[in-house]
Amino acid sequence: MSEQLLDGPARDRIKTDTDATLFVEAGAGSGKTHALVDRVTTLVLRDGVPLRTIAAVTFTEKAGAELRDRLRVEFEKARKGPAGPLADEALDDLDSASIGTLHAFAQQLLLAHPIEAGLPPLIDVLDEVGSSVAFEERWAELQQQLLDDDSIAEPLLLAMAVGVELKHLRSLARLFGNDWDLIDERVLVDPPELVAMPDLTGLIAAAAQLGGAVDSCRDPEDRLLPKLHAIRDLGVMLEAATDQESQLSYLQALRGLKVGKIGRKENWPDVAKMRSDCAEVVEVAGSLVELLLDACLRHLSHWIAERVLESAEVRRAEGRLEFHDLLVLARNLLRRDASVRSALHERYERLLLDEFQDTDPIQIELAVRIAAGADGDAPDWQDVEVPDGRLFVVGDPKQSIYRFRRANIATYLTAQDLLGETVTLTTNFRTVPPVLDWINHVFSTLIQPQEAAQPTYHALTPHRTTTPTTA
The missing domain is CATH 1.10.3170 (Recbcd, chain B, domain 2)
Structure with a gap:
């Protein structure tokens, strides 16, 4: 189907170019979850990357559960094909895979290295x-x-x-x-x-x-x-x-x-x-x-x-922590301990970040330092060199609404400039053409690019061609 879409080449690259670090700007209704599923299934079934070495960080628990369910469907389908053994292994790993919120991911990091983090062996969140x-x-x-x-x-x-x-x-x-x-x-x-x-x-x-x-x-x-x-x-x-x-x-x-x-x-x-x-x-x-x-x-x-x-x-x-404690302690651990960075670099071969526009800036620092491993010791995460293919980031700056929770569009734009190449999904599968025409006209007028403040608006292309009728 992707060959018939205007952004088909971008979708194909997301699915197949797993050796590249990609920063995906996904417009509303463009099927970003589907793109994430495609990326993970290619990594597991084609490249042989074990699912247990992949971390997918989502904004909500619901999104994490949806991603896990969709992956289960794809792996079940693949069991009957030539990648069956890899699919079986992925299904065995799926329930314990690192697919969930940023806070859950940070907690996993700390539980894996409690002594280095200065925590008791058991923590209560x-x-x-x-x-x-x-x-x-x-x-x-x-x-x-x-x-x-x-x-x-x-x-x-x-x-x-x-x-x-x-x-x-x-x-x-x-x-x-x-x-x-x-x-x-x-x-x-x-x-x-x-x-x-x-x-x-x-x-x-x-x-x-x-x-x-x-x-x-x-x-x-x-x-x-x-x-x-x-x-x-x-x-x-x-x-x-x-x-x-x-x-x-x-x-x-x-x-x-x-x-x-x-x-x-x-x-x-x-x-x-x-x-x-x-x-x-x-x-x-x-x-x-x-x-x-x-x-x-x-x-x-x-x-x-x-x-x-x-x-x-x-x-x-x-060891009685709150959500924000998890993020800060995990970040501090990765900043100061090269051995922990190296261990996590080996454990997580690939990191995928979803809804990046609405997450805490600590998220990108965690991901960058894990991706870089022992070499990720620069005081500023922006100076850390990330190996190709280790990171995959998805977001839509137009949907950034959580500034009160430290989400920062400047961080999004900085990461976009520094990390790999940007590919854009513009096909909208959700909305009918008249609505998209109005949105494109209004947003292209109101949203003007400003350095470190406002990204460029990319017009959305409708996939639906008719308006549903009611009996």
Whole structure:
């Protein structure tokens, strides 16, 4: 059938050119699962690559189960042909084959090398519910430590004085936990500076000057007058305050004043200047609050980040891991241990990555370092040389929707540039021509290529020629 399709040569190459590293861009409905099945069956039945030495990483457990079922059908068919012994061997290996999600694959790597990974022989992997319960337990303990630690008391009190609540810090702790491997390079780079109240002399003087202007108002009912009284009174309280918490609360009150265009022209010598001066005081107060709040949050972030890392280390030592722990520990293991890379290079002759546009960037680093073996020790995975044919990647950048889970289109495009050759599947087996015509017209207009941000749009070609009718 592939000879009759416009992308037939690409499909034939996916199936037969198993000595090449290919990066397949598969449009919606283009039969990428079928392409994966073709690739694996060729590797097993023609090239004699044992199925147990092939790893196929899918985005979901459902996709992994579908791929496994389709392979079973193909191997059952092949049992009656000349490749029967190879098909029988593949069927024996199928249930235990490395076909599944990225997290399941990372867990296999760690279970194969627990000592090198610094893990106990048996590990327990928490599901999403278990991880949520464990986080709540960690947060309860962390919250108590936060309230009891005198070293963080001042930044905490100042932050709470301007509206930061414990629930906000809880959210921060959860976000840090989701990406704890980035904490060292992005949060703990430099120790935070001391929290100190900025110089308030100029602001206090400006508030007093505005307070003195109340006598120039010709109408005691003018709506701008109460604003001047409020600025004057807050300035007086700000000057008299003896602690930073009180000062910050007065600054916050100043920041919250809204002046706008109130005040009548005939009631003031220069109402526009009066409004402008009031707005400037409010703006300066807001800037001072932001400066102090930033310093406080840096301290709190640093404090929380250190303890999130400590929690990750405890989970590793106890072998009680969460999904993200699996990825980070597997990546760290492959980065530092040449013998493990060499062993996994021998174990996995071929690696196939599905739905690459929506997976964690750690996935490509795991695959590249395994494919390279002992030589894959470059600090940056992009500098690792991958032997031909070891990797096969499938994805569709137009369907990348999981940025909140660290999927990054820039990583996709970088990998596409570095790994092998790109082949494109454009025949759509799912959609009727009128719909595809509209999609191609709209998407070709909206999707314009941008370096490291937006790939080129490849128009889809319909395979279906008629619209189904209903009785």
